[in-house]
Amino acid sequence: MANYRFNEVGPPVNAGTASNSTLTQQVYQMLHEEIVSGTLHPGNRLVRRALSKRMGVSPMPVTEALLRLEVDGLVESRPLYGSRVRPLTIKDVENDQVLREAIECQAARVCAENISESDLSKLMRKARVVDRMMAQGDPQSKLGMQAHLEFHMDVACCGGFASLAEELQRVWFRRLMRLNWLKATRYKHVPKNWHQQIAEAVAGRDADGAEAKMREHVRYGIEDDHRVLEEFLKQG
DSSP: OOOOOSSOOOSOOOTTTOOHHHHHHHHHHHHHHHHHHTSSOTTOEEOHHHHHHHHTSOHHHHHHHHHHHHHHTSEEEETTTEEEEOOOOHHHHHHHHHHHHHHHHHHHHHHHHHOOHHHHHHHHHHHHHHHHHHHHTOTTOHHHHHHHHHHHHHHHHTTTOHHHHHHHHHHIIIIIHHHHHHHHHHOTTSOTTHHHHHHHHHHTTOHHHHHHHHHHHHHTTHHHHHHHHHHHHHHO
16 A cells, blocks of 8 residues: 655755755655645645745745645746746635545545555555544544545555556645545535445455445535635635
């Protein structure tokens, strides 16, 4: 199983000992964490000169890191304006919901067909952990968000197609992870053993059943997602 980290930013930037590629990676990881965790808010400007000064690096690693974040969909750039954290919009969330459903349903199908027995045991354990954390209802829990992310990434990874996991990770990091976790911990009607149901469908080696259970999971509470986002936008 792959190890997908929510808040792993690596060592502090050290311009005196690191190569340019290493500096770019470190700046990228730091900005990625600040965006995903909410330290940098949607719409916040990302001024290269200010970021370079704050991180103690030249503008080049910052520029390259911002380009990578733009590919991830976390940053946008406009002529004569510069870069900013990508604003949250209903349309973007709808697009990501469609993309997530397509990826996760196919991932569940191939996972049911190809997962090893050892990985299946690990997936079942992770499903129990995620459901237990969701039952506790702490929307600010980074451990909970991490466990939630890792479960879905493992479903994608264990099918044997790395590109599914890579694309799904981008979708989750585009704010859907936080929105979904908030929704799941905020509303008491979340189905019991929600992730264990998916794991059990995979364990049955029924590709159609696993895909159907994942589709039900992804589509569940879309209206709640929109309501949470609308409340966020009103506050903003």
